[in-house]
Amino acid sequence: MNWQELGKQVADYAPLLGGVLGGPSGAAFGTILASKFGTKETPNDIAAAIQADPNAALKLKEVESNNETKLQELYLKDKQNARLSHKDSRxxxxxxxxxxxxxxxxxxxxxxxxxxxxxxxxxxxxxxxxxxxxxxxxxxxxxxxxxxxxxxxxxxxxx
Missing domain, CATH: 1.10.287 (Helix Hairpins)
Known part of the structure; x- marks a missing residue:
């Protein structure tokens, strides 16, 4: 599993967080999720912890709401970078x-x-x-x- 796949899984509960996890800043928020779920900072370990935790949806929504401004900034920055990286494309x-x-x-x-x-x-x-x-x-x-x-x-x- 990679950060993008984890982002898709997380997006079911916390869409903004899931979108950022699938982008270039995924690993940074992976660290936050790993500490929240008490696991290693890898997508596989975080995914396993989410699946095993009955309160996973609440924890993911909490992480999203506590970091909403930063998540929005990263999401918009990712969109801007996508446009810039393809600006010279035919x-x-x-x-x-x-x-x-x-x-x-x-x-x-x-x-x-x-x-x-x-x-x-x-x-x-x-x-x-x-x-x-x-x-x-x-x-x-x-x-x-x-x-x-x-x-x-x-x-x-x-x-």
């Missing part, structure tokens, strides 16, 4: 292009290709899902996320 552009081509294909099928009546509902549902994801991709490139990223780069360049 994948968002590739996915945007692929989704655009897929939207064009589905619209073409709706208007210019004979579609069996039994398949039209599925095609409409598929189009709705794909258009929503396409919208999210375009929001990344042209929306507030992209402009916010550009502003951050400008500020960093000035300092």
């Amino acid at each position: 994948m968002p552009a590739a996915l945007s292009i692929a989704l655009t081509l897929f939207v064009v294909l589905v619209v073409y099928l709706l208007f210019f290709a004979p579609v069996p009546d039994a398949s039209k509902d599925v095609l409409f549902m598929l189009l709705g899902v794909v258009v929503k994801e396409w919208s999210n991709a375009m929001q990344y490139w042209y929306g507030t996320t992209r402009s916010s990223s550009d502003k951050t780069k400008l500020i960093a360049a000035r300092n």
Whole structure:
């Protein structure tokens, strides 16, 4: 077992704590859990102690509530680091292009290709899902996320 697997197990009782355990700060909170459950600081030992303790849910919720501010900070920091670590990736552009081509294909099928009546509902549902994801991709490139990223780069360049 690793910290991420333990995080999934803990998330059933303490979602914020479980999310942080699955991230890069997992071992730090693993130390807190180990002391709370009186065991070694390994994911396997902590998981075994949680399963053996009838009051595990209460203890996990207590650790989460006592450290809520720190957990929220670590969770947000982990999300920010994920965005930074993939900032130079070509994948968002590739996915945007692929989704655009897929939207064009589905619209073409709706208007210019004979579609069996039994398949039209599925095609409409598929189009709705794909258009929503396409919208999210375009929001990344042209929306507030992209402009916010550009502003951050400008500020960093000035300092």
